Amino acid sequence: MSKRRKLTGEMSVSSGLAAEARIDEILKTAGQHDNTKLERLLKEYKFKDVDAVDVQNADGTTPLHAAVASSAKKQVNGDGESTSDESAGCDTVRLLLESGAIWNQLDKYEETPGCVAFRLGLLDLYELMVDAGVRAEVLLNRLEGYERLGDEYEEPGEDATDTATEAADDGTLGNDDEAPELVDTAAATDGITNQAQLDVNxxxxxxxxxxxxxxxxxxxxxxxxxxxxxxxxxxxxxxxxxxxxxxxxxxxxxxxxxxxxxxxxxxxxxxxxxxxxxxxxxxxxxxxxxxxxxxxxxxxxxxxxxxxxxxxxxxxxxxxxxxxxxxxxxxxxxxxxxxxxxxxxxxxxxxxxxxxxxxxxxxxxxxxxxxxxxxxxxxxxxxxxxxxxxxxxxxxxxxxxxxxxxxxxxxxxxxxxxx
Missing domain, CATH: 3.40.50.150 (Vaccinia Virus protein VP39)
Structure with missing residues (x-):
């Protein structure tokens, strides 16, 4: 799956603490499904090596993880019925995805936001994450096709198709470096492939x-x-x-x-x-x-x-x-x-x-x-x-x-x- 991104680079202790505080605020706001404030924070807060929408704390939790996980919390409505906050969570997840969030970032438990939704039985949220993955995969597949076409015109003497080698039967439909994801190709290349084949040449x-x-x-x-x-x-x-x-x-x-x-x-x-x-x-x-x-x-x-x-x-x-x-x-x-x-x-x-x-x-x-x-x-x-x-x-x-x-x-x- 996609590689976890973390804040890197030289930082003073004070600036590091400030960054951690900002990350915590973004995650808390995403978990509260406060979309107005969250949208403002995503625009205002800047980080050295990662977009605000994809920040992660020490546990690898992203805003998407936070928005999904909090949706399972039970609330009592006016009729005394216990309900989940999945509807509000869907709105927040849509906001994050529209803001460019990477759909399959991993936390320290090796779970994507979609994995969390599936484990918690939040089927509407799970389908949202599946659809985000489909959009990302289709987009990158199309971009790959355009790159091939461009390479063929630039290097007419070369085969633009970077074809992997066929080999024996496998328990997977293999994937060396092929891929699907939102926005960042580097982070996306592991997402839909089988992890077991990522290092196979x-x-x-x-x-x-x-x-x-x-x-x-x-x-x-x-x-x-x-x-x-x-x-x-x-x-x-x-x-x-x-x-x-x-x-x-x-x-x-x-x-x-x-x-x-x-x-x-x-x-x-x-x-x-x-x-x-x-x-x-x-x-x-x-x-x-x-x-x-x-x-x-x-x-x-x-x-x-x-x-x-x-x-x-x-x-x-x-x-x-x-x-x-x-x-x-x-x-x-x-x-x-x-x-x-x-x-x-x-x-x-x-x-x-x-x-x-x-x-x-x-x-x-x-x-x-x-x-x-x-x-x-x-x-x-x-x-x-x-x-x-x-x-x-x-x-x-x-x-x-x-x-x-x-x-x-x-x-x-x-x-x-x-x-």
């Missing part, structure tokens, strides 16, 4: 030695690439995609071969089964398991960014496509379905992907569902979401550097061309 990943056990696949830094707990997700995904015998299937990212094994063992076994995989260790494991000798299976060693243009040029099409890569950004995924699925999917075909974007935090997961749905619609796809309960995953993370999944329900997407 694609080229380093492809050159690293993988650790494959019975229940997990880890990279050289012990980041989870794929894990056995995903099996139910993969099985159900295959069930949705394989609707009849003799289909042509394309899978991007092999990993532990969970998805592909379910494809081969399905009652509607396909006639054609293509697999794109970039990591040499995964390819060696596939060869050791005899995947290269299975009837109807074609393995394409390499990055999907290099393989798929060849398949398009050969006019190859598929009835079902699945996408599950490691250490890639959302922009890579968007390129995948806007540039290649359009040419590779049969008119009545279906495709899906491992939906792990932002899955280390509920609000990030919810934001990305809306963003993806909007981008899919713009590209000409309908998507149906199928919810699946995810059991408690505690022992599964033993030996893994960081969790890449921390939400209770998986939303399984099934996409097709619009009618």
């Amino acid at each position: 694609s080229s380093d990943y492809l050159s690293s030695n993988l650790l494959l056990t019975r229940d997990k696949l880890l990279d050289g830094e012990r980041n989870g690439v794929m894990m056995a707990w995903e099996s139910d997700i993969m099985k159900r995904s295959v069930d949705f995609l394989l609707s009849r015998p003799g289909m042509k299937v394309l899978n991007i990212g092999a990993g532990m071969m969970i998805f592909d094994t379910f494809v081969q063992n399905h009652a509607n076994k396909p006639e054609v089964h293509h697999i794109v995989e970039a990591h040499s260790d995964v390819l060696t494991n596939m060869e050791n398991q005899g995947w290269d000798k299975k009837p109807g299976v074609t393995i394409h060693p390499g990055r999907w960014q290099d393989i798929l243009p060849q398949l398009v040029a050969e006019n190859q099409t598929f009835d079902a496509i699945y996408y599950d890569t490691f250490a890639e950004s959302y922009s890579d995924f968007r390129d995948f379905f806007t540039e290649y699925v359009l040419g590779l999917l049969e008119p009545d075909g279906k495709w899906s992907f491992f939906n792990g974007m932002g899955a280390d935090r509920q609000i990030s997961y919810d934001v990305y569902q809306k963003v993806v749905e909007m981008d899919l619609f713009e590209a000409g796809f309908d998507v149906e979401w199928h919810d699946m309960d995810i059991p408690e995953l505690d022992a599964e993370w033993e030996g893994v550097k960081r969790k890449y999944w921390n939400v209770q329900k998986y939303r399984l997407p099934v996409c097709k061309f619009m009618d």
